[in-house]
Amino acid sequence: MKYLSNEQIPDFFSSLQATHEVRLPIMLPDGTRCLGHPGDGTVALFGGALPAKPTAAFFPHEGPVFVAASEGFTEPSAPEKPLLVVGFTSRDLACLRFIDRFFAEGWRDDIYFRNRQGALVVGVSGYCGPGGASLALADGDCDFELVWDRTRWLVVSHTGAGSAIVEGLAETVSDGTLERLRKEMAVYEDENEKAIRRASELIRADRVPDTFWSEIGDRCIACTGCNLACPTCTCFGVQDWRYAGRVKRSRMWDSCQLDGFMREASGHNPLGTEGLRTRRRIHHKLAADPDRWGEISCFVCGRCDAVCPTGIGIFAVARELIERFGNI
Amino acid sequence: MKRTLTVCPYCGTGCMFYLVSDSGRLIGVEPSTTHPVSRGGLCVKGWNAFGFVHHPDRLTTPLIRRDGKLHPASWDEALGLVAERLREIQERHGADSLMFASSAKATNEENYLLMKLARGVFGTNNIDHCARLCHSSTVTGLAETFGSGAMTNSIDCFDNTDLILIIGSNTTEQHPLIGSRILKAARRGTKLIVADNRLIRLARHADLHLRHNNGSDVALLNAMMQVIIAEGLEDREFIAARCENFEAFAASIADWTPERAAPLTGLQPGEIVAAARLFAGAKRAMIVYSMGITQHSHGVDNVRCCAALAMLTGNVGRPGTGVNPLRGQNNVQGGCDMGALPDVFSGYQKVSDPMVREKFTRAWGVDALPSTPGLPLTRAMDAAAEGKLHGMFFMGENPILSDPDQGHARHALKNLDFLVVQDIFLTETAALADVVLPAACYAEKEGTFTNTERRIQRVRKGVEPPGEAKADWEIICALAKQAGCDKMHYPDPSAVMDEIASVTPIYGGISYDRLDPLGLQWPCPDRDHPGTPILHIGRFNRGKGRFSPVIYRSPAELPDEEFPFVLTTGRTYFHWHTGTMTRRTHLLDREERRSFIEINPDDAARLGVRERDDVLIASRRGSVRAQARITGIVIPGVVFMPFHFTEGAANALTNNVLDPESSIPEFKVCAVQVRKAP
């Protein structure tokens, strides 16, 4: 098995810039972590999930659809070098797997795949969570994974492309560390994950009355943060801007917590109340997506709870819901 | 990919986020996770704050009016013309025939520089900004009672208080990340009293919701205080040790019984008593207010009452207490701090004080500075209309939509000999200008904003301005040079801040190297001072807190047979003021696309108006069209309308009657009629 010392990390990823457009977790001046280029700041692999969703590397907040001018349409080009994005936790990777499927199924969303196709995805796991907490091993869903065993990063590749990249790294003896870590991570039972599953059961069994959704909706200030932070939220709006001689069409993240999200020109609005919108936010992940895609589309990354200014992210809602309707 | 830490350009909450850009274009924002106010969140405007920056309508070159039309021009031409014409007017009609309107959207440095330009270069105290329209009553009222016209406490205090009285602030919509703190506090058991006749979100979570009549705040607050004194619930120790004029004050409200206030406020006496007891019973109580208190012809009186209630119950100078006016604009606090006001230099130093003038004369290297206070913005518009003002310079303001009585504002500006507008879009006001100067927006320049809790924070440049647009501070300095002043050279805004610090005691310790990453709260008198999260600890800024008795006055225009509804105006959650930025931001525009009016179901039924019908709203001053939104948020007899929309402009209706002390217009009450549009 390959490994990297923590000191080697910056250089290793910098060296990949020759062939790849590298993005990895860095520390910003105020202590916020984000995806950046090596050299933009100190590498910040430790600390768990990044506050902003790493899937934004493939599907940015706002991005071009095309530019139309008299010569015709110019579509956004694929990155000059394939992307290599580091910093996905196992939960983020599950989210990525989900949206890969979402964007591929039926009509294939070529704008997404322009960034995504050929990109390398690197997971992080082991004892590199917040304050040294453990992050479950992904054991797949990425090209290779960096597993912190408290002294070094074990480099575990999961695809041919991943193996090719890490080929040149130093070998360490396979001393069973990885197996030990895998076992250690497995004993942590995630309370949030349990709550999400239980809440899903209750919603799907129709145990949650509308009054509950309106009560939660009363506490929502429609900031849209929960949607914008969520790696499996993929809804977008479209905007045209008219410049002299050309029109730029772009698309940007949208949010079902806004009244205009489904409002039709006639004024008819299937999501016309806060209660209905709040229900949709949770129901979509915990009931609708399981019906359509066969799995709950909340992979328990924790971002919506972190970003919600009023404390009604999905974990908080799930817990409140279980407390109130779980024992009837 | 580049990330730039900066301050939200919308409300005075002052959230910080990173602008994300790629190859010189903004592609999103990411909240700062460590910021003490936003704590990793933002409201919908913050999340979309990048959305208008590259809009095709941005101004990219100076424009000069020739033959009635605006034509592109070079900077030299445009600034040359501005300097020449302003000087000409100054010479012909005197310096006080000029007026400079600064901007609560611009940085501290820019406000300071425009104030310096007006006073130091053109020799007039005629400088003001839109704080006149929002919190001038606060500045006057709190300065008189406490000695400092700013929010006394910090946003963090909402986490540690026992009771919050929200009066005239729709906090979850107008200061969303403060509103969300209040919501969370309520969940933890903090008591909420909401005094607002609209059923705002916070009212749904309130322990007590008082739907008092518009403009009856003095009656309500006086009666609450009467109950507190009559029942012996006041904090005698605090009053004795820290306040003055209590006896006279107590006598002045002795007959303000809840029974007397009831018919004026439309409340039951019992509701007032309950509110008084609840408030007085709290160990720590915060008063939060905003435009609902200030934008009245008796706005200063409203503020005095809030201050008195806090002093009466000993709720000043401790964590989780205080009188907390929430400042509307991102930098309206800073605009005031910087002396973009007719009567004070930066740091509220009076122009009438010879010592102060002496100091600024020396610091700026000028011969003399004018000593009589200048015109407030609202009075300046009157003066322009009367032909007493000849030239105006607007930096980032759109009075055609934001000032009361639109017809009046338009007439005033058209009456000028020369109008200059410096803005990022060709606003309704800029369209009338003789010269338009294209400015950089917040994302394209360096500087500082001061938020509502007096936190001075860094604004940073994420992308280049479009075309030839320049930062306001650069434009002002270039104009000063054209006008023959060679003393306004600065390599960058941090040098301006150093000058501000040297002449402004409350900013004395501010310099850019100290503002990273999360800012400092003034007063911060010297470089070692850690800043001041809570004002008036142990001692009021003016020494003793002053109880100022107030006499109840009703709003200037009350409904009658012909105009039977009370119109109250305000903002919506999705738009910012005159909509120049938010209406060009896709998601925000989609949410509210038209002017609307909130009307109670009973009234609507009586008028035969159905949801989404068009209605005509008319006052004695004008008439506009808007879409009806039928809702119990408003009580019968009251209609609410936002002022963002140029088509259906609420300020075509409002009453340009001013508070005699602060000159704030009465945006919150006027009489209108409503009928179904044909």
Place this chain on the structure above:
Amino acid sequence: MSSSADGTTASLYVPVDCEIIAVSDLTPHEKLFRLRLKNGAPLGHLPGQFVQVSLLGWEEAPISVASSPTRTDYFEMGIRRTGSLTSAMHELTAGDLIGVRGPFGRPFELPKLRGHDLLLISGGCGLAPLRSLIHYCEDRPEEFGALTILYGAKSPGDVLFKDDFALWETSARFACSRTVDQVPEGDCYSGGVGLITSLIPPLEIDPHRTVAVLVGPPVMYRAVIAELKKKGLSSDRIVVSLERHMRCGVGKCGHCTIEHLYCCQDGPVFWLNEIEHLRGAL
């Protein structure tokens, strides 16, 4: 994936050029556009499908194809002026170019309709999409049993496709009735007055041979469905076409969802039994 004019594969989101051949007024608020793809190819749609009409500078809007694929020289759309794109569209005239993407969505399922009596019910603007099916029936009458057309509009001034209707009324193949909710004073209108639901009770329906196809505003559905059920029609014999806010037409933007369904992909045409139990569907 759509193909651009020169045959190379372009983005899913890039529209193809489409020429307006003719524009005519249907009502003061609605116009009929006759169009042709610039590359001469037929649109390739089936009745009930829609296209994303793209006007540069005004974004896109989903618009149903109002003509039958049996008429291959052109296709038609009836467009009501409701907002920015549709207003801009109303300014256009013959010879102007617009963009379209599509056709998208699930059409009326012709194989399942063939051999049945069809009850073709529409209200307001809903006649536009239904017209594609009516025209199809007109051109292939042998495929169906008895054909009944019911149409309701708000007022005489809102009645769409008057010329078509006149033809259908005289055709032996169709039984037609129409009604308006109300007649403004002074209007010389001679047809029926009343809600569209009033047209159903008098009908003779064989519930085992009949399929009802409904296209109309949300308020119409519940009332009409109740009447149809009284006639013994079960939910698997009722077809509805639903309108939703749509931004992409291809199942990605998320604006059109009804619980787990995407109206642009799984619809807009649904059998009633697929959606009647879903929250907010009707």
